[in-house]
Amino acid sequence: MSAFLELARRDLSVAWKEGSAVGVALGFYLVVVTLLPLGIGPDLNLLRRIAPGVLWVALLLAALLSLGRMFETDLEDGSLEVLAIGPLPLEAVAAAKSLTHWLTTGVPLTGLAPLLGLLLDMEPETYGVLTLSMLAGTPAVSSLGAVGAALTLRTRRGGLLLALLMLPLFVPTLVFGIEAVRAANLAAEAFLPSFLMLCAVSLAALVLAPLAAAAALRFHLQ
Amino acid sequence: MSAFLELARRDLSVAWKEGSAVGVALGFYLVVVTLLPLGIGPDLNLLRRIAPGVLWVALLLAALLSLGRMFETDLEDGSLEVLAIGPLPLEAVAAAKSLTHWLTTGVPLTGLAPLLGLLLDMEPETYGVLTLSMLAGTPAVSSLGAVGAALTLRTRRGGLLLALLMLPLFVPTLVFGIEAVRAANLAAEAFLPSFLMLCAVSLAALVLAPLAAAAALRFHLQ
Amino acid sequence: MDLGPHAAYIWSAYAAVGVGLAILIVWLLFDGRRHQRLIDELEARGVRRRSDQPGGE
Amino acid sequence: MVFMPTLRQSLANPTRFMELSAWLLPWITGAACVLLTLGLYMSFTAPLDYQQGHAAKIMFVHVPTAWLSMFGYALVAFSSFGLLVFRHPLADVSAKAAAPVGAVFTLLCLLTGSLWGKPMWGTFWVWDPRLTSVLILFLLYLGLIALRSSIEDETLAAKLTAVLSLVGIVILPVIKFSVEWNSLHQPASVMRLGAPTIHPSLLRPLLVMALAMSVVFLALYLKAMRNEVLRRRLKALRAYQVQTSVDLARQPAE
Amino acid sequence: MKLLVENLALNRGGRPLLAGISFVVGAGEVLVLLGANGVGKTTLIRAIAGLLAPAAGSIRIEGGKPERSVGEQCHYIGHLNGVKASLTVAQNAAFWARFLGRSRDRLDAALAAFGLANLRDIPAAYLSAGQQRRLGLARVLLAHRPIWLLDEPTASLDHAAAAVLTRVVSEHLASGGLVIAATHVPLGFATARELALGAAAPT
Amino acid sequence: MKLLVENLALNRGGRPLLAGISFVVGAGEVLVLLGANGVGKTTLIRAIAGLLAPAAGSIRIEGGKPERSVGEQCHYIGHLNGVKASLTVAQNAAFWARFLGRSRDRLDAALAAFGLANLRDIPAAYLSAGQQRRLGLARVLLAHRPIWLLDEPTASLDHAAAAVLTRVVSEHLASGGLVIAATHVPLGFATARELALGAAAPT
């Protein structure tokens, strides 16, 4: 356990050192949300309608961008091999990595989403549900992300390959997350079912993803 | 000159080897375009309206994702130092890198855009202008990208920082690119002015960006 | 004084400026104090820059 | 630990700056307070704008912050130029100090602007060229700060941020002329060729406020520079502390 | 304790690289792996560490902790150093100490032994090649492992550091540890048995 | 031709690292840089290659091509090999040959000299540490440069490869080239002058 926390702690401080992770993540999120209106025109009604969807998609892309180097740095500097034979099972290593990714990306982005909602003139009552759905969804994003990161490890052009692999995996999270928000806007109680599905997805990912990621890592180290 | 082509050629073959660049880029593009309808709901009129904007923004993001390792790999394996003292001025090296990036990202994505337009039920007559505007815009994207890639070189959390730095630089391209398409839909001759602006932006970027990128690279090698 | 229908917006605008600047000022003062204190501590412990030891650009 | 080779001879510079600024700062602060009170008084006693009514009062804070947000970036870019070309030892201190101050003023411009927009346009935010370009200016500021904070070696960080700020300078003309480009936003009515089109009774308080805000900006900027110099002194002292234990052995006898 | 390798066969990229390797290393013994470039020293070491599945044969420990895998009882120092460039020397060491050994009380001793004490607070990115290698090697002192697997440990070390390594190793041996090291240059270990791998490397 | 270094001073991360370095290397001469880890060998070599701006002093060539920078007349073999993992050995070599020398007619000779002929078509990722080093070193034979800057050239080379390097270097010297090499292990070059950098390293 202590080893697990230790690893998470190191990765957090590395993320912090290497370009104040959080601030930059927020920056990217902000920017995607800025570009879209430029692209599709300044019609506020339109923007209001698509706001939650855009915020969710932007969150996924931001998470995606930061996935790339989840294991790559450790592979390049030789840490990964030592971690692999160390006291911690590789599954736990993968889980620790996902945890760090969630803390440095999922959480801050969720926190920022309502603010960006303002820019897209989102209805105030959506804020709560949106935040809830993101909090429930992002763990799935980070732990599924670990699988993708592990799979695309040595393929240097990882960035895009990763995207290709991940986005399908992200679909369930996205669908239920959006559905929860949309339903909540119609009727408060309609929110629950899809929200529960979302939580289910997250739990499943939290349990299964580390296993898959660890398997992929083992193959890479062979 | 031959050295320039030689470098471009090597990078192309590396890009090809390492996860068939093109295919992956297209894949990512495809996926973003598929995620968005999930996010904002399957309303075709809505999709049709925002199609060109979405395609442009997705293109920028795809380009962004692949920018990250433009120079990083060369720095890590020591090539960059040899390139720097080699017969080719560093500006030319940067230009060659931009060229490769354009060939592996800008061109294929532009080629795919009309096809994806079908998915979003875009008006057929927009295809031509959209492709034109992308062809004129992507060189700017790739060469400005070189600047961002060079600046964020050693900052490992490059991915996100890069995004934050690049997107402001991308805005003029995006704005004029979109404006050209929108104008063309209103009246054929209205297309020209913003299109010329777009070309002007691209030319300026092509000339100035390599200088900035080279400067940044020099500082990094110091 | 009466600021008409939009009083709220006007006040909050002025308030925003006040608060924003205030935060910046406090931060700057605090930062300066901290550095000065640390420098004094070091010099109290006898760490001094040689005359040719550059003072940090 | 961070200083450039040229420093040994130009060492006098930061020290002289510290003395000078130490003497200047109180006066500037005082001036700022006086001007600010005067400006506030004038702006609240200013007559109503015939079409915007009371809301026009926001102009007196909005416009100065707007101008200063652009001036701030110009200052950063100018200092960066000084760093890259003339290697002036204070240039980077100035660039680094100006960035956060400018960012704050940009944020204030955005806030006051949106607070003005709600009554005037019925919404806090529209994706109009002027507003967007200012938002982008804000992002540029963030980019500068993030880039600097994400590089360990400070000399390197200084040069790279300088490059970025020079690349980003194109934003300024874009902001300036964005109004001409089918914008909801007021066209320039003060900073324009020919006489201001704005009514003198509103112009006077605006100018006073602008002056006051500029002095405030100056004061903050100087204070930030002083802090930065102090921080580098501290760093140099620490480095020297290490050197005496570590490096002196390694360095050839001087 | 004993490390037993019985006619081990290893493949690389599908092609057989080593075959019929058998040896026993007992407590207090060093085994030095020699052989031309590409003969398979690194491959063998990685196999012992459990990073590589053998094509045939077995790798066992007698008298170790049976519940632990072989790898968990090894220190593996490969060609790469496992150092995070953005963390300081001390932070890097502290992490490995806590991760591998749950305690950092050996930290200062280890850094001092490899002459890194004065570089504690310098980011590892700034270290020279040899200094980074030292930081990588310092791992063996940060946590106890009975078996040390060293792959060209002296690469880019100066004489002082090489001497330190020799001393550290001999102390480890004296305390009943065992060491397997691949090298091209003499390591100057006292009682070193040598294993020359496949005369013909695929060069 | 001559390489003249006159009281050179180099900073690292803002702190002075080397100062008052002066030496002349003439045609057919080797200069071997010695010194503890972190004393500044790599830094000095990078400065000569023009990758690092000197804080003071000058680096000139007499009798070279005046229109070319010093760097352009150097081969720089650093700690890293400049090898693309995803390209085959032959492709890597061919690229450097064309990029540095505009022709690939020396390719086969160079690969053969460093015993890589049989590995031509293996992706460089699969090469062992020493094989990758050989591929990096092969660059010196792919294009002509009067000055060779070698930073720990023999790192993880086996004896055969080290011998090859010695031969290649001596041939280069015989043909009027000049070599500057940093090392910790004896390189066995004939007529080698030595420059011991700053006695005490920060260890």
Ligand code: HEM
């Ligand atoms: C977030 C929203 C806004 C932003 C970012 C913004 C930005 C700016 C900027 C950058 C300037 C300086 C222009 C120059 O010096 O050329 C400016 C000036 C001005 N703005 Fe805004 N503005 C915003 C909203 C508004 C609104 C809602 C109004 C009034 C309806 C307004 C009225 C003015 C006026 C009257 C000036 C002075 C123009 C001049 O005299 O040059 N602004 N604004």
Ligand SMILES: Nc1ncnc2c1ncn2[C@@H]1O[C@H](COP(=O)(O)OP(=O)(O)OP(=O)(O)O)[C@@H](O)[C@H]1O
């Ligand atoms: N995936 C692979 N496919 C094919 N051949 C491979 C692969 N991986 C390694 N090899 C070959 O197997 C050998 C690996 O050897 P290894 O790295 O163990 O050498 P080594 O004895 O450590 O050499 P050095 O002394 O240079 O470190 C090399 O000859 C290499 O060419």
Ligand SMILES: Nc1ncnc2c1ncn2[C@@H]1O[C@H](COP(=O)(O)OP(=O)(O)OP(=O)(O)O)[C@@H](O)[C@H]1O
């Ligand atoms: N950016 C930096 N900031 C501070 N110190 C640095 C920086 N870069 C390098 N150094 C220090 O300067 C020295 C660089 O030495 P260099 O890499 O030239 O050593 P070297 O002689 O090549 O050693 P080795 O034999 O290990 O390769 C090291 O002591 C390192 O700690």
Ligand SMILES: [Mg+2]
């Ligand atoms: Mg090996």
Ligand SMILES: [Mg+2]
């Ligand atoms: Mg070195």
